Structures are given as structure tokens and as C-alpha cells.
Amino acid sequence: MDYVILVITVLAIYGIGAVALNLAFGLGGIFVVTQAAFLGVGAYAAALLAKAAPAWGFWPGLLIAAAVAALLAWVIGIATLRIRGDAFIVASLALQIVLVDVFVNLKDVTGGPYGLSKLPEVLPNRVLYLLLTVAILAGVSLYAHRLTRSPMGRTLRAIRDDDSAAEMSGKDTVNTRVAVYMVTCALAAVAGGLMGILTKYIYPGSFGVDLSILMIAMIIVGGLGNVWGALLGALLLGGLPEALRFLPIPNDNVLTVQRILYGSALMLVPFWRPRGLFPDSYGRNARVLGTARERPVPSDGPGSDERALR
Amino acid sequence: MAVMYLNALVAGIMEGALIGLVGMGFGLFYWVTRIFHLAYGAIFTVGAYVAFQVAVTWQMGVLAGLVAGSVAAALLGVVIDAFLYQPLTRRGVDHHMLLVSGLGANAVIISVCIMIWGGLLKYYRSSGLEDPLELGPILIIPLQLLGLLCSLGVYGLLRWLLSATMVGKSTRALIADPEVAVIIGVSPRTVRLVIAAVTAIVAAWGAILRTIGVGVSPNMDLTVLITAATAALLGRRNGLGSVLLAGIMLGIFQNVGSILIGGEWKTSIALIVLLVVLTMQTWFPILRRTRTGGGQAAQARTAPPLPQ
Numbered sequence: 001m002d003y004v005i006l007v008i009t010v011l012a013i014y015g016i017g018a019v020a021l022n023l024a025f026g027l028g029g030i031f032v033v034t035q036a037a038f039l040g041v042g043a044y045a046a047a048l049l050a051k052a053a054p055a056w057g058f059w060p061g062l063l064i065a066a067a068v069a070a071l072l073a074w075v076i077g078i079a080t081l082r083i084r085g086d087a088f089i090v091a092s093l094a095l096q097i098v099l100v101d102v103f104v105n106l107k108d109v110t111g112g113p114y115g116l117s118k119l120p121e122v123l124p125n126r127v128l129y130l131l132l133t134v135a136i137l138a139g140v141s142l143y144a145h146r147l148t149r150s151p152m153g154r155t156l157r158a159i160r161d162d163d164s165a166a167e168m169s170g171k172d173t174v175n176t177r178v179a180v181y182m183v184t185c186a187l188a189a190v191a192g193g194l195m196g197i198l199t200k201y202i203y204p205g206s207f208g209v210d211l212s213i214l215m216i217a218m219i220i221v222g223g224l225g226n227v228w229g230a231l232l233g234a235l236l237l238g239g240l241p242e243a244l245r246f247l248p249i250p251n252d253n254v255l256t257v258q259r260i261l262y263g264s265a266l267m268l269v270p271f272w273r274p275r276g277l278f279p280d281s282y283g284r285n286a287r288v289l290g291t292a293r294e295r296p297v298p299s300d301g302p303g304s305d306e307r308a309l310r
Numbered sequence: 311m312a313v314m315y316l317n318a319l320v321a322g323i324m325e326g327a328l329i330g331l332v333g334m335g336f337g338l339f340y341w342v343t344r345i346f347h348l349a350y351g352a353i354f355t356v357g358a359y360v361a362f363q364v365a366v367t368w369q370m371g372v373l374a375g376l377v378a379g380s381v382a383a384a385l386l387g388v389v390i391d392a393f394l395y396q397p398l399t400r401r402g403v404d405h406h407m408l409l410v411s412g413l414g415a416n417a418v419i420i421s422v423c424i425m426i427w428g429g430l431l432k433y434y435r436s437s438g439l440e441d442p443l444e445l446g447p448i449l450i451i452p453l454q455l456l457g458l459l460c461s462l463g464v465y466g467l468l469r470w471l472l473s474a475t476m477v478g479k480s481t482r483a484l485i486a487d488p489e490v491a492v493i494i495g496v497s498p499r500t501v502r503l504v505i506a507a508v509t510a511i512v513a514a515w516g517a518i519l520r521t522i523g524v525g526v527s528p529n530m531d532l533t534v535l536i537t538a539a540t541a542a543l544l545g546r547r548n549g550l551g552s553v554l555l556a557g558i559m560l561g562i563f564q565n566v567g568s569i570l571i572g573g574e575w576k577t578s579i580a581l582i583v584l585l586v587v588l589t590m591q592t593w594f595p596i597l598r599r600t601r602t603g604g605g606q607a608a609q610a611r612t613a614p615p616l617p618q
Contacts, residue, residue: 031406080585082592086346089409090539091588094581097536101578209532213413220410259421266414270398270407 005126006198007242012133013194014238018218018230019137019144020187025216026224026280027148028180029160030081033092035188035215037099040207041069042189043196044103047116050197054120058132061122062193069189070182077178096209103204115203122197133194140187145227147183148280156180157225210259217262220269223276232277237262313447318565324454326561327461328520329580330554332534333541334468335512337553340542341485342505345399348412349390350513350538351531352419357383357514358521358530359427366434372522379514387510388503390415396499416531424528433525440523457519464512465554477504533577540584 017039024030042065049061080091103110110116123129147153158166159173167173196202218237223229240258249257269276332354339347360382365375394411439453472478480501483491492498517534537560545556560580567579 025406029406031409079589080592083588084592086340086409087543087588089346089348090536090543091585093532093536094540094584097532098578098581098585101575105572105574210417213417216410216413220407253425256421256424259417263414263417263421267394267411267418268414270403270411271401274401274403274407 002126005130007239009126009130009133009198010195011235011238012130012137013191013198014215014218014234015137015231016133016140016191016194017188017215018222018234019140019227020184020191021215022219022225022227022230023144023147023156023187024180024184026219026226026230027153027160028156028177029163030177030181031089031092032181032184033089033209033212033216034076034096034099034185036207036209036211037096038069038073038185038188039192039195039211040099040103040202040204041072041185042066042192043202043207044110044116044192045069045189046193047119047196047202048109050120050122051116054122058123058197061197062136062190065189065193066186070186073182073185074178077181081177081181082174093209096212100204100207100209103207110204113204115201115206117201119196119200119202121200129198136190136194140190141227141231144230148225148227152176152179213266214262217266220276221262221265223278223280225275225280226278229276229278229280237265314569315566316447317449318569319562320448320450321454322562322565323558324451324458324561325565326558327458327554328516328557329537329541329560330545330557331457331461331464331519332513332516332538333545333553333557334465334550335509335516336535336538337542337545337550338468338512339505339509342481343391343395343399343502345395345408345412346539347390347509348409348535349415349419350509351533351535352416352423353383353386353390353510354513354517354534355420355423355526355528355531356386357510358517358526359423361514361518362432362434362521362526363427366432372434372437372518376515376518379518380511383510383514383517384507386419387506387513391502391506396502416535420528420531427526427528429528431525431527434522437522451523453519453523460515460519461554461557464515465550468508468512468550471508477501481505537577537580540580544584544587 017035021032021035024032042062045065045068046061049056049064053060076095080088080095083091103115104113106112123132155166155171155176158169158171159176163173192207195206214237218233219230220233221236222231222233240261241254244254244257273279332350336347336350339345339350357379361372361375361379363375364370364378365372390412394415395408398408398411437453439456440451442449442451470478472482477500480491480496481504483494483496484498484501488498520534521530537557541553541557541560544560545553560583563583564576564579568576571579
């Protein structure tokens, strides 16, 4: 029974991470590859607080994790979210690697590559922990659902589909992107904090780029811009390792097979359902109306690449 | 102290040349397809593993490994473009989806490598090329010098390919103005496949030169991808030579920076340089050079059109 509770709790944590990522990626069109690193920021923040002040309990750790992540995301967002086009993806990947490098190299704070272990039991009751996690997931999902239908959600869609047009119509595209990035990172940190408190052991390897890709796969498979899609993706891909246990696969290969499956999903879903199983209704309407949804790749200017061959 | 910095500078130039080598391949693919090839690190890894398999496990020598690694990488590069990127481009899927499919391909290929070769680091037998030569106060590792010379050679080869061959001229036409290139008879599909193969071979050569010294591991794909992309991004404005130079500069920053703040930050140093440059260019557009020339099509260009 404990095992089932543990699996459901982990799935709920994945759900929080996926719903959060869907806000920036699915709704705002920001190709965020830093989700795993911000899970790490949250996990380390909550773990360090739990070590320093175990009596503070459950909520302060999560709140501080979210606040630290939001602050860091604000600094990063102000600096990088003006970067246009594919350069932002490289910047995002770079940030993911740099943040993990920080986890590895700040040995005095983070425990280095071995991480932090034997974290104090903040919430001994597993069932209560599950209920709180599911409650947080429900709250995050409701917030995300409302956000998608709010004026900010419409602004984000406009930025996603054509940021120049959104800017021309008076929208503050940079600050809106920074705001949604902060929300995404803060919620990722909450998920990371929950994960750290649950496992009582965290190390940098848990927050590598593979986890970011897994989260992207969750929202791609489930459906971009739709809360239900993100939840479905988290359930399908987060539960994959458990499903694989019923197949005759050696335990050592479970993670590798999981990676092959979600990698294949990332390759195949764009052929079959380019916006996932359950994309937002805006996407469906746009297709019915024949709206062009192709995003032109930003050029560096006139004749930018002719000189590239000299 | 000065000698230490001098040695770091020399090592940086040589290591950076390899970053520039892979960056040239990455950049050339990007200029032709406008796709950030997120599976490029996986092609690098496959080239390295196949070369290792042939050269060390089957004991057929490094030259045979080089040929086998190049062929495997070229095939993989062509397969990814022909069966993933080109069909998706023809379907007109969102640009992010193209990138996501590359991420997926990367995950699958690296996982297959782990299943075949395991996750542990594999070393080449010592060839003597790793032992440093003393030139006064400067230490030079012959293998790194070979890497520098190969990078310069590949730069020359790519320039020759692009300026003196028919496929190179077609490539330049496609990059300059895809629509006009199609009108004058250039086949985007064929050019893309040739470029996919050529850039994959460049990745394989970089992989072999690098892994002879440091060993083959399935976890190197991301670092390679990101440093190559960094060199391509930093150098793209002035072409292949500039990408090579950007790679060398990154190598110097990494090695000199390692002395200042510690070797464990080596990868991060290159990435922080990238982040600082990109941020500065965004905040201070005057730092971005403006160019003249190019028609309307060049200004509005997206990916080269592919016939249905």
C-alpha cells in the first residue's frame, strides 16, 4: 500500500511540474529547458530549510522554495527572455547546465555530487503527504486553468502565435513572458520541494536535462496549452517506469527504455498530433478557421547568411 | 604564474579548435535548414562509439575507425533529416515541434548507445600522442595539435566544398535565397541530404579527435551540442572562419578561466560567456552588427521550401 501511495504522490508531483511547464511552453510559447534545474532549486531550498529548521514544518519550505525560484527566474528572465528565436533555446539549455553545475560545485551548501541525504522527516504521515500533494496539484491546475482563460492567458497566446503583432497591439510582451516564466519556475520549485521532502535524499543527477526533456514530453504528448493535457501527459509518461515493471525488462534498463519511449513519443507526436492529444481549444478553433499557425523563424536580417559562407 | 597562463592559452587554442570544428558542422546545418539540430550531439556520440568499436574492440586501427565512424554518422545524419526533419517541414509543423522532435531523436539514439555499449567511460589505448612535448616553457600535447590542424583542414575543405563544387554553390544559393534557388533549379531535398551527411561527418571527426584523448561516454552529447551551438551562435555573423575562431576563443576562456575559478567550472564558463554575449546583444542592439544586401525574400526567409 505504501508503494502505491508513493507512486501516486510522485505522479502528482510530476503533474505539478508539467502543468507549470505548460504555462510557459504551451501557452506562452517559451521553449523552456530549465524546468529540471528549477525543480532542483526548489528541492535544495526546501531541503536546506528542513535541515536548518526542522520544526518549521511543511509549508514554509515550499513557500521559500517558490520564492527563491521566482526571484532567480526574475533575474534570469529579465536577462534572457528578450533573446529571440533559436538563440533562446541555447540560452535555456546553457542555464540548465550551469544551474546543475552550481548544484555539483557548491559542495559546502549542496553537498556536491553526492547531494544531501538523511533529510529530516517533515511530514511523517505518507497518506497526509499524498493528500497535501494532490491538493496542491488541484490548486495549481485550477490556477493554470483560470490563467489560460484570463486576459494574461490571451496575451500569452498572442505572444506565442506572433509576438511582433502582440507588441504592435500594445502588449508588454517581455514583462508578460518574464511573469509567466516566474510562475512556471516557482511552481516547478514547489514540485521539487515536494520531491525532496518525499525522498529525503537529493543529488544533482536527479535534476539533469533528461528530466527537463521528460517534462517537455509530458506536455507535448498530453497537449500544449491545456491543463488536462499536461495532467494526462504526466500520468502517461510519469507512470511509464511503473508500467514497465510488468514487462520482462531488466531493472537496469528500465530508465533507458523509458527514455527510448518518451524520445519516440517526441519524434512521433508531431507527425500524428502536432499539438498533442488534448491541445487547448484555441488551437482547434484556429485549425477550423484555417488560421496560419506557423511561426516564422526569425532572421538575423537581410542576407544574414550569405556571409556565413565566406 | 605567467607560464601557467601561457600554457592555458595554448591548450585553450587547441581544445577550442575542436569546439570550432563541431560548431562549423552545427552552424552549416543550421544555415541551410534553419533547424537547430538538437540531435547533433547524438550523431557525434554515435560517430565516437562506432569508431571506438572498429578501432579498439575489433582492433582494426584508428584509420578504419575514422572511416567507419564517419559512415555511421553520415548515415544517421541523413536518416534524421530525410525521415524526421524533412517530412515535418513539409507538413508545416510548428518550429518548436521540429526542435522537440530533434530532442526526442537525441534521447532515443543516446539510449540505444547505452544499451549497446553500456554507460561507462571507454578509453582508447595510449598511442603516445597524449604525452606532452616541451617547447621551452610551453607544453604541447601532440593529439591536441593534431586536433587544431584537422580543424583548420576541415575549415579549408568546407570552404572548398562550398565555393568550388556544384553542390556547394547550390547550398550557398539555398542559404542566400531559398525561393530563388528553387526557381533556378536547386533541389532543396538533395542539398539538405548532402549537407546533413557532410555535417555529420564533421561531427564524427570531431568526436574521434576528442575521444582518443578523453574517452567515449554516452553523456557527452549535451556538452558537445551546447558548446558547438555556442560557437555557431557567437561566430555566425561572419561565417565558418568566425565559428572556428569563436570555438578557439571559448577554449581559451575555458582554460584560462579554469585557472582563475577552478577546472570544475570549465563547461559553465563557455556557457556564461554565451549568456553574457546574448544578453548584451539583446540589451544593447548596437552590439549587433547590421548588414546590407539581400532581397526581401532573404529578409523574410524561413526554412527552405520543400516540394510536397
